[in-house]
Amino acid sequence: MNLSERDKAVNWHPYTQMKTADIIPIMRGEGVYLFDDQGNKYIDAVSSWWVTLHGHAHHHIAKRVSEQLNTLEQVIFAGFTHEPAVQLSENLLKLLPENQRKAFYSDNGSTAVEVALKMCIQYAYNQNHQKTKILALKNAYHGDTFGAMSVSGRSAWTQPFGEMLFEVVFIDAPTAQNLESLKKYIQTISDEIACFIYEPLVQGAAGMLMYQPEDLSELMKFCREQKILMIQDEIFTGFGRTGKLFAADHLSEQPDIMCFSKGLTGGTMPMGITTCSLEIFNAFLSDDQYKTLFHGHSFTANPLSCVAALASMELLVKEETLERIDLIAEKHSEFVKILEKHPKVEKVRQTGTILAWEIVSNQQTSYFNDIGKLLYKEFLKRGIILRPLGNVMYLVPPYCITGEELDSVYHHIIGVLDHF
Numbered sequence: 001m002n003l004s005e006r007d008k009a010v011n012w013h014p015y016t017q018m019k020t021a022d023i024i025p026i027m028r029g030e031g032v033y034l035f036d037d038q039g040n041k042y043i044d045a046v047s048s049w050w051v052t053l054h055g056h057a058h059h060h061i062a063k064r065v066s067e068q069l070n071t072l073e074q075v076i077f078a079g080f081t082h083e084p085a086v087q088l089s090e091n092l093l094k095l096l097p098e099n100q101r102k103a104f105y106s107d108n109g110s111t112a113v114e115v116a117l118k119m120c121i122q123y124a125y126n127q128n129h130q131k132t133k134i135l136a137l138k139n140a141y142h143g144d145t146f147g148a149m150s151v152s153g154r155s156a157w158t159q160p161f162g163e164m165l166f167e168v169v170f171i172d173a174p175t176a177q178n179l180e181s182l183k184k185y186i187q188t189i190s191d192e193i194a195c196f197i198y199e200p201l202v203q204g205a206a207g208m209l210m211y212q213p214e215d216l217s218e219l220m221k222f223c224r225e226q227k228i229l230m231i232q233d234e235i236f237t238g239f240g241r242t243g244k245l246f247a248a249d250h251l252s253e254q255p256d257i258m259c260f261s262k263g264l265t266g267g268t269m270p271m272g273i274t275t276c277s278l279e280i281f282n283a284f285l286s287d288d289q290y291k292t293l294f295h296g297h298s299f300t301a302n303p304l305s306c307v308a309a310l311a312s313m314e315l316l317v318k319e320e321t322l323e324r325i326d327l328i329a330e331k332h333s334e335f336v337k338i339l340e341k342h343p344k345v346e347k348v349r350q351t352g353t354i355l356a357w358e359i360v361s362n363q364q365t366s367y368f369n370d371i372g373k374l375l376y377k378e379f380l381k382r383g384i385i386l387r388p389l390g391n392v393m394y395l396v397p398p399y400c401i402t403g404e405e406l407d408s409v410y411h412h413i414i415g416v417l418d419h420f
């Protein structure tokens with residue numbers, strides 16, 4: 001049996017209808033490229049589900065992780081600590097809004113969100129406040145565990161579990177037009193609201209829906225006045241995707257809590273981090289044992305993941321990486337002008353290195369839109385991995401992509417749009 005057949009015999013893939021699944025074995029990765037078992041190479045234009053920052057099998061990260069493997073691979077993080085975790089928290093917190101002062105480790109994006117939600121709910125509980133409602137944005141995506149699903153928009157993905165998800169108040173993403181009515185509405189229920197969770201500027205999984213930093217800043221300012229805690233989910237937007245290091249760098253207000261994963265380790269190792277302000281942290285300091293945050297995962301602050309994150313962040317803040325990020329954003333802006341004129345394209349949008357547009361179709365916009373599947377196959381044939389969300393197409397390239405490689409991706413996009 002070849003690798004595909006052996007895979008089919010034993011593996012169950014994520015977000016995949018296994019009855020019709022077509023799974024490609026990847027033998028190795030190098031920079032922006034992935035190589036399959038037939039000798040084909042693909043440009044990874046979606047950064048392997050938005051995680052890869054500097055390209056595949058990056059030597060610097062590989063070297064640091066392999067050195068760490070021979071020093072300390074894992075240690076229980078309750079009662080113990082290690083240099084990589086201390087250094088990583090120091091380095092990360094320095095790049096965040098200055099109110100972010102403590103880091104809590106977990107091992108993926110969904111768990112980083114679970115931790116953030118628990119911090120907010122228990123923050124109220126520890127002070128004998130009765131606040132259990134959560135505010136979230138319509139179309140939000142915060143992960144696939146039950147708490148994270150609850151604060152995500154209701155969709156085909158959450159439908160089988162609908163009855164079991166806790167109550168959340170969903171509001172529209174803020175715009176100049178709806179801000180005043182949003183504020184009025186929130187004010188009527190603000191006493192019961194423990195926190196507001198949001199993906200800043202870009203709602204990724206919903207189809208790269210974008211909204212403006214001024215409008216989010218204004219809504220954050222209002223939440224602060226209403227004493228509603230804010231959880232900023234930067235799992236996708238963090239580490240340069242929006243053109244700045246964090247979406248926070250576009251905003252004039254500071255959140256209480258922030259969530260990170262995906263690009264955190266450059267896409268090398270699984271890791272989640274939830275950071276918070278001293279105000280949150282201090283509400284858990286007590287002689288009363290019941291005020292402790294009773295949460296943890298076996299691999300909390302795994303030293304290998306910490307070192308991968310340290311190595312990735314060293315690369316990220318280099319001048320040449322920041323220039324690459326600017327270059328991608330500039331080239332996307334030029335390509336926007338071309339896309340906007342294309343008869344099969346509508347709703348072109350861009351935030352930094354994230355570019356998205358919709359394919360004009362008579363089917364309604366939905367994750368199950370068939371066009372997405374056809375386009376996915378067509379781009380694979382052309383050696384490009386693009387994974388449309390329904391009729392929404394998007395580019396989220398790793399920062400190592402060159403101008404010529406980007407031009408080639410754009411060229412194929414127009415070629416496919418012209419011909420299907």
Ligand SMILES: *Cc1c(COP(=O)(O)O)cnc(C)c1O
Pocket residue numbers: 108109110111113141142143144199204205233234235236237261262
């Ligand atoms: C991907 C994602 C998550 C979930 O992260 P996982 O590591 O896949 O659990 C949460 N929030 C946002 C904004 C995401 O894009």
